[in-house]
Amino acid sequence: MPTPNQAQQQEQQRVDTVIKQVKARAKQTDQLLDKAHRETDVIQKNYGDNNSVNTFEVDDRIETNAELQQQKQMVERAVESESILTRQVGVLKDLSNSPYFGRIDIQDSPDEDAEQLYIGTASFVDEHQNFLVYDWRAPISSVYYNGTLGEVQYQTPAGQQTTELTKKRQFQIDHGQIKNMFDTNETVGDEILQAVLGEQNDAYMQNIVATIQKEQNDIIRDTYSDLLVVQGVAGSGKTSAILQRIAFLLYHSRASLEADQMVLFSPNRLFSHYISDVLPSLGERNMRQVTLAEFLSARFQGLSVQSLFDRYEVDQQADATNAAVRDFQESAAFMTQVDRYCHQLPANALRFTDIVFNGDVFFTRAEITAIAASLPAAMQPADRFLAIKNTLIKRLKRRIDQEAQADWVNEQIDQMSDETYHDLLGDKRRGDFQSLDDEVFYIGKQIVTKRLRQVYDAIYNGYFLDTYEQYNDFLGQIDRPETIAPATWRQRCQQFQAGIEYHRIALIDCAPLLLLRDILTGSGENRRMQYIFVDEMQDYSLAQLLYIKHAFPLAKFTLLGDSEQALFKDIEAPRQLLERLRDAFNVRRANLITLSKSYRSTMQITNFAKALLPDGDQIQAFTREGDLPKVMIRYGEDNAQQGLLTEVNRLLTTTSTVAVLTRNLAESKHVYQFLKHHTVTTLMADSDRTMPQGVIVLPIYLAKGLEFDAVIAYDISATNYPDEQSVGLLYTIASRAMHHLTLLSIGDVSPLIAKLDPTLFTIEHQVRV
Numbered sequence: 001m002p003t004p005n006q007a008q009q010q011e012q013q014r015v016d017t018v019i020k021q022v023k024a025r026a027k028q029t030d031q032l033l034d035k036a037h038r039e040t041d042v043i044q045k046n047y048g049d050n051n052s053v054n055t056f057e058v059d060d061r062i063e064t065n066a067e068l069q070q071q072k073q074m075v076e077r078a079v080e081s082e083s084i085l086t087r088q089v090g091v092l093k094d095l096s097n098s099p100y101f102g103r104i105d106i107q108d109s110p111d112e113d114a115e116q117l118y119i120g121t122a123s124f125v126d127e128h129q130n131f132l133v134y135d136w137r138a139p140i141s142s143v144y145y146n147g148t149l150g151e152v153q154y155q156t157p158a159g160q161q162t163t164e165l166t167k168k169r170q171f172q173i174d175h176g177q178i179k180n181m182f183d184t185n186e187t188v189g190d191e192i193l194q195a196v197l198g199e200q201n202d203a204y205m206q207n208i209v210a211t212i213q214k215e216q217n218d219i220i221r222d223t224y225s226d227l228l229v230v231q232g233v234a235g236s237g238k239t240s241a242i243l244q245r246i247a248f249l250l251y252h253s254r255a256s257l258e259a260d261q262m263v264l265f266s267p268n269r270l271f272s273h274y275i276s277d278v279l280p281s282l283g284e285r286n287m288r289q290v291t292l293a294e295f296l297s298a299r300f301q302g303l304s305v306q307s308l309f310d311r312y313e314v315d316q317q318a319d320a321t322n323a324a325v326r327d328f329q330e331s332a333a334f335m336t337q338v339d340r341y342c343h344q345l346p347a348n349a350l351r352f353t354d355i356v357f358n359g360d361v362f363f364t365r366a367e368i369t370a371i372a373a374s375l376p377a378a379m380q381p382a383d384r385f386l387a388i389k390n391t392l393i394k395r396l397k398r399r400i401d402q403e404a405q406a407d408w409v410n411e412q413i414d415q416m417s418d419e420t421y422h423d424l425l426g427d428k429r430r431g432d433f434q435s436l437d438d439e440v441f442y443i444g445k446q447i448v449t450k451r452l453r454q455v456y457d458a459i460y461n462g463y464f465l466d467t468y469e470q471y472n473d474f475l476g477q478i479d480r481p482e483t484i485a486p487a488t489w490r491q492r493c494q495q496f497q498a499g500i501e502y503h504r505i506a507l508i509d510c511a512p513l514l515l516l517r518d519i520l521t522g523s524g525e526n527r528r529m530q531y532i533f534v535d536e537m538q539d540y541s542l543a544q545l546l547y548i549k550h551a552f553p554l555a556k557f558t559l560l561g562d563s564e565q566a567l568f569k570d571i572e573a574p575r576q577l578l579e580r581l582r583d584a585f586n587v588r589r590a591n592l593i594t595l596s597k598s599y600r601s602t603m604q605i606t607n608f609a610k611a612l613l614p615d616g617d618q619i620q621a622f623t624r625e626g627d628l629p630k631v632m633i634r635y636g637e638d639n640a641q642q643g644l645l646t647e648v649n650r651l652l653t654t655t656s657t658v659a660v661l662t663r664n665l666a667e668s669k670h671v672y673q674f675l676k677h678h679t680v681t682t683l684m685a686d687s688d689r690t691m692p693q694g695v696i697v698l699p700i701y702l703a704k705g706l707e708f709d710a711v712i713a714y715d716i717s718a719t720n721y722p723d724e725q726s727v728g729l730l731y732t733i734a735s736r737a738m739h740h741l742t743l744l745s746i747g748d749v750s751p752l753i754a755k756l757d758p759t760l761f762t763i764e765h766q767v768r769v
């Protein structure tokens with residue numbers, strides 16, 4: 001048996017050999033990349049030159065078009081191969097720094113020798129086809145994350161395999177040197193995790209490939225479920241796990257899945273930026289990212305859509321009637337009512353609007369209604385809409401034919417330059433027509449078609465259905481629960497109408513209105529997307545989730561959240577949530593995974609945060625030591641601000657980012673106004689995409705999903721956090737801190753903190769004079 005020192009020396013020798021080969025490969029790939037780059041340049045230049053040839057003569061133009069198409073494809077191919085090589089260079093560069101992080105020794109049968117396999121972020125195969133490094137996503141690599149020593153199973157495309165795991169070793173390798181090395185019997189031992197988690201945060205989230213935990217691995221490798229719901233406590237690695245999952249899925253379905261066929265709904269733009277480096281660090285392209293506000297705004301062009309944050313800012317104190325209306329409009333039952341309404345709607349109840357051109361009515365509402373009424377009553381709404389569109393387009397074409405011979409058209413043709421005439425001929429040639437009259441008629445039609453383009457677009461885009469009026473009609477006939485009085489509901493309907501007049505729409509109307517529009521017009525579905533991920537799902541209503549499901553009908557869903565961090569609604573038990581979602585989503589293969597260990601914060605911070613929750617006992621802290629959270633009590637605004645400044649300066653001596661988190665935007669602005677005069681401070685806004693270092697001030701909802709070295713919760717007084725309603729907020733704030741947490745109270749501290757076990761924090765009390 002080699003001594004630990006000898007073992008490390010042997011491993012280092014292997015690292016050296018592998019890195020040497022990786023570097024040699026990197027050099028070759030670099031040369032290939034250079035060559036590919038030169039080729040792309042030449043092709044692009046050629047394409048550019050040809051693109052600007054004189055295309056006045058029609059015949060020339062047609063030929064040039066075909067040639068250009070071919071060249072365009074060549075450019076695309078060249079760019080594609082260049083980008084593959086660039087990716088390879090990046091992967092090899094990473095491997096030459098740290099070629100692997102794990103080793104497993106497996107023995108398929110007692111009479112065979114154990115095989116040693118090394119696991120890293122990407123495979124590396126030498127020229128004799130030996131795998132010097134296995135990709136972490138290869139089937140055999142799951143043994144590293146899942147298995148303890150002894151008999152282990154792993155899935156392969158050919159079915160389940162069994163082997164004997166005789167050794168598991170973890171490495172931390174940096175700049176080609178083994179920094180740490182451990183043999184472990186556990187999934188992934190704590191030593192390396194300790195080291196990784198103890199590091200300071202920087203502006204980007206890191207991948208967790210070397211230290212994925214067993215339950216996280218289950219999330220990452222689930223290829224079975226149509227609906228995967230992950231409920232995990234704050235800091236349990238939900239976001240990390242989905243990003244690893246995306247990389248895993250891309251590897252497993254290389255041939256059929258592209259990164260842009262996956263969409264991640266993220267809580268805010270800062271978050272999108274924060275996680276943007278994880279997939280590239282795993283050698284993969286980023287998926288698409290969108291916030292709910294962006295997704296909705298894109299579908300309501302011309303309207304200003306209320307964001308969750310706007311709503312939170314205006315109605316932190318929603319009263320009971322409002323809450324009942326909101327619960328109703330955000331429920332699955334409401335969406336079912338939309339669906340039923342649309343499918344039962346008779347043609348004469350469709351709210352059409354005139355199609356207007358240049359101030360005159362082109363197709364009247366009555367004409368459109370008559371078309372609708374002439375169609376079979378049993379038609380599906382989308383088919384009916386399509387049939388109406390087709391009839392209108394036919395009628396438009398007839399009007400174009402009539403108009404093509406009008407005097408104004410003939411006049412235009414007479415005065416037209418040769419060049420414009422040729423342009424209007426398009427792909428046709430002069431000899432294509434039987435007579436000159438035919439040719440002139442053709443040109444005339446082109447002129448009128450161009451002129452009436454707007455009408456065509458209005459028909460094509462279905463603008464002749466007034467979806468706002470229709471939704472209003474829907475609201476008017478709704479089956480209301482008894483908790484909502486008729487007058488309250490009438491007021492709600494008026495509020496919707498008034499909003500539309502001012503080009504505004506409230507968040508609760510968005511999902512149902514979009515569903516109504518999509519069903520009636522047969523639009524809005526994206527069938528290309530294969531996977532949808534929703535992070536911080538507790539901030540989405542069921543109606544919104546159902547609309548997202550409707551918009552991406554062929555996608556599999558992964559929803560992640562922590563109902564304890566619900567800033568905008570009540571907490572719900574995970575199992576119950578899954579049942580509700582499974583029913584609403586109507587899927588067969590649904591799976592729930594819960595994560596209860598929190599990795600982000602020190603044990604002291606996690607213990608403090610979990611004590612805030614009524615059922616926090618289920619949360620396990622990861623054993624990483626740090627200072628106790630500090631509660632500072634100050635009396636009066638001036639004292640509080642001085643206290644804040646002292647604390648900020650103290651924290652800045654050891655950490656690079658200090659986040660001051662407030663309850664809302666007004667408070668953030670207030671804190672910023674003070675701090676900016678004393679230290680470099682940034683006030684973060686909803687539109688920000690990047691996060692600077694130093695002191696940053698932001699309301700908690702903008703800090704969702706983020707983490708900071710040090711957090712100061714500003715004003716956790718009894719006035720600001722008076723009761724149980726604020727638990728989610730305080731818990732979310734406290735759980736953003738990785739290493740240091742300070743809570744500053746102006747006046748008496750919130751009862752939520754006053755009732756805690758006093759050994760969970762230190763207290764710094766200003767003496768009242």
Ligand SMILES: Nc1ncnc2c1ncn2[C@@H]1O[C@H](COP(=O)(O)OP(=O)(O)OP(=O)(O)O)[C@@H](O)[C@H]1O
Pocket residue numbers: 193196197206208211212213216232233234235236237238239240241562599600704705706707735
């Ligand atoms: N297996 C792991 N190895 C190393 N670090 C981990 C692991 N799991 C989680 N972490 C770290 O813990 C922190 C929290 O992870 P992450 O942000 O993914 O959690 P989350 O569950 O999405 O949190 P929240 O709901 O509070 O936003 C991150 O810094 C992440 O890198």
